[in-house]
Amino acid sequence: MEILLAKEMGFCYGVKRAIEMTQAVAKEKGEIHTLGQLVHNPSVIERLEQDGINVVSDMEAVPQDGIATITAHGTGKAVTDQIAAQNLELLDATCPIVSKVHRIVQEHAERGYQILIFGDPTHKEVRGILGWSAGRGAAVASPEELDSVRLRRKICLVSQTTQTVERFQAVARRLMDLALADALEVHVVNTLCFATTKQQAAARDILHEVDVMIVVGGRNSANTTHLAEISRDADTPTYHIETAAELDPTWFTATESVGITAGASTPDWSVQEVVTWLKELDAVAS
Ligand code: SF4
Structure with missing residues (x-):
């Protein structure tokens, strides 16, 4: 069985940076708290807990002398303001x-633009x-959802960083159609992340050459789900799996080639x- 690995996959720059930042501080201070999961991957979270990096769902769970960590996904202004108001030490690992x-959204909002986020x-x-x-x-999850949004005179459209180019194009095109019909001003800002765009392109490069694709990553990881x-x-x-333990030999009956890709987390x-696991399966079969 031939195994083809996507040329770009796995931990992206933002995730590596967040893990390194938090591990360095946890090593020095003994323990830190992240507001939500640092990365959307259960096996990584388990290992980070062993390093003293604990996940909390809200700031109330951070001890008064603790360190509140914002994860690579970032957070809203209200949360950073609240961390300051509570006099908590802040570790900002936002990618x-x-x-x-x-910054793009804040600047446009200050200049009176309506903000639309595709995601x-x-x-x-x-x-x-x-x-x-x-x-x-407002967030819009599809081109169709734009039809029910009350559009203002000036609109700024951005994307969740991990969406696909094709989907963002479809939303941007629909918005342009609606805006041109009504003489509205539109700023479309391409905020897609180069890391996930490259991973998606690398997956496309191999998926027509294989009989089966395995996509490895957390089910709650948006970019992994998009790869699948x-x-x-x-x-x-x-097959989108979180770990090798989920692999099933029946998926590979009469399979000559398997492609593998993995999300940014x-x-x-x-x-x-x-x-x-695949090599062992192949050895048993031959
Ligand atoms: S996927 Fe892109 S935007 Fe998200 S953390 Fe990684 S590098 Fe940053």
């Missing part, structure tokens, strides 16, 4: 690419970006475990 989206409204990154829009923002969607959209049989060891 600089996400911070840039916050999953329940995702932490999208909620964080909305938190910089001074109440002038891209593969399924190309009609390649696709997936550690190398998870991918390696999948490769080892």
Whole structure:
């Protein structure tokens, strides 16, 4: 069985940076608290807990002398204001690419623009970006949803960083159609992340050459889920797994080639475990 690995996959720059930042501080101070999961991957979270990096769901759970850590996904302005009001020490591990989206949104909101964010409204990154829009923002999850939004005279459209180019294009095109019909001003700012765009392109490079695609990463990871969607959209049989323990030999009956990709929050060891499992399966079969 041939195993093809996507040329770009696994931990992205923002995730590596956040892990290194938090590990360095936890080593020095003994313990820190992250507001939500540092990365959307259960096996990474387990290992980080062993380093004293604890996940809390809200700031009330951070001890008064503790360190409140904002994760790579970022957060809204109200949360950073509250951390300051509570006199908590802040460790800001927001990915600089996400911070840039916050600045774009804040500046446009201050200049009177309505802010539209293409993305999953329940995702932490999208909620964080909305938190910089001074109440002038809304999230839209599809081109169709734009039809029910009351558009203002000046609109700024940005994207959740991990969306696909094609989907952002579809939303931007629909918005332009609506805006041109009504003589509205629109700023479309491409806020897609280069790391996930490259990973998506690398997955596309191999998914037509393989019989089965394995996508490794947390089920709550947006960019991993998008990789699986891209593969399924190309009609390649696709399995999204969190760990090698989920692999099933029946998926690979009469399979000559398997492709593997992984999301930006997936550690190398998870991918390696999948490769080892496939090699062992192949050895038993031959
Ligand atoms: S996926 Fe991109 S935006 Fe998100 S943390 Fe990684 S580098 Fe930053």
